[in-house]
Amino acid sequence: MTDALARIHAAFADAGVTGRLHALDIDSGAQLDAGADQPVCTASVHKLCLLVTLHEQAAAGVLDLTEQVECSPRDRTTGPTGVAAMLDGARLSLRDLAYLMMSVSDNAAADLLLHRVGLDAVNRTTARLGLARTLAVHTFGELLATIKEDAGPGGARSLADPLVVTRLRALDPARTNRSTPRDMTRLLAAVWRDEACTPEHGAAIRRILGLQVWPHRLASGFPFDDVHVAGKTGSLPTVRNEVGVVEYPDGGRYAVAVFTRTARTSALLPAADAVIGTAARLAVDALRAP
Template sequence: MTDTLTQLRAAFTDAGVNGWMHARDIDSGTEVDYQGSQLVSTASVHKLPLLIALHERAAAGDIDLTEQVDCPPDGRASGPTGLAAMADTARLSLRDLAYLMMAVSDNASADVILRRVGLEAVNRTTARLGLTRTHALHSFGAMMASVKEDAGPGGAQALADPQVIARLRALDPAQSNRSTPRELTQLLATIWRDTACTPDHCASMRRLMGLQVWPHRLASGFPFDDVHVAGKTGSLPTLRGEVGVVQYPDGGRYAIAVFTRTASTAAIVPAADAVIGIAARIAVDTLRGKGTAHTS
């Protein structure tokens, strides 16, 4: 394990990031922990607890996932994908809104669901699952609004200034939605073990996570046709993360959570994205008893 931690430290250093990660074999419970108890701002990763809360209420009969919702453009959360990027009123079912929330990380769809489910219901769900350090403080629209407010009159261009980045409340776990990599792999394990909700609802959640379109983080570490990756990304200025499950054809299932912070304020830092897949591969190779991990 010491060799694994050395490899992880070198990978994060080479990428120019600070990194925090946790991985666990879902069936054996074996772990790889690299500062996995560190509190992190979850950004869009917190759409996963929201998804579980939605399905929990649906399983209880409180919500019908086929319910149609009108989604006018006024008041939508900002974002580059899904409803957040659309100009006109849309009418979608709650389950299709959940698809947009998970597959393309649509903030507007997430906030429609959050208004229907309730913020405290999300926190009750994570508490029920034993996640004592995972907490939702605000909607995704509020998160993006706080970034805009904290950036000040300089707008998006001000986010190139490290002093502006330092004052973003969204990056402070004490002032934002938060969790730890360790608790997030615990959360993933409940979905894959069918204990987060009923088995049929857990299967639906696994399906949605498998439809995520972003291949440049976690999935990049597993470029094999017979290895399945299902995940959820989260991003804020200088913060990149993804949580997910990697499943091998022999049935091995590995829950992984990786978060990074860059000193660079650039919006595009390929190495900071790629190291999430690299770190995940190192951890999974260790859990599978491969000895020296491969990062290709």
């Protein structure tokens, strides 16, 4: 494990990021800790907490996942994907909104679900599951609003300025949606063990996590046809995250949470994306070693 930790820290340094990681063998409990209890900004990773809450309420009969929701183009949370990027009105079920929220990280879909479920319910769910350091502070629209406000009159262009980025509340775990890598692997393990929800709803959550379209972070470390990766990314200026579960054909199941920050403000940093997969692979290989 010591050698694996050294290689993980070296990979983070080579990619120009500060990284926090926790990896957990879901069945044996073996783990690898590289800053696992450090508070981190979850960004869109927090959509996983919302997804679990949605299915918890569905299992309890509080809501029906086939319930239809009007997605008006007015006051729609912005974003580059899904309903958030569409121009016209739409009508979707709660479960299809959940699919968009997780597969393409649709902010508008997430906030429509939050409107139905409630922010307090998300926090009750994470508290029930023992995630003591995980908290949802605001909706995704509110999160984006803080970035716009903190960026000032220069707008999105000013986010290229490191001095502007340092004042963003969205990047301060004390003032935004937050968690720790260990809390996130605990949540994933609860989903994979059917402890977070009933088996039916646990299977639905796992299915949606497996439909995420982004291959450039966690999945990039496991380029094998017989290894399945299910996860959720999160991104903010200088922040690149992903949490997920890696499943091997021999039955091995490993929850991994990787949260990174970079000093560079560039939106495109392929090495910073790829190191999430590299670090996860190093961690899982260490857990699988005899």
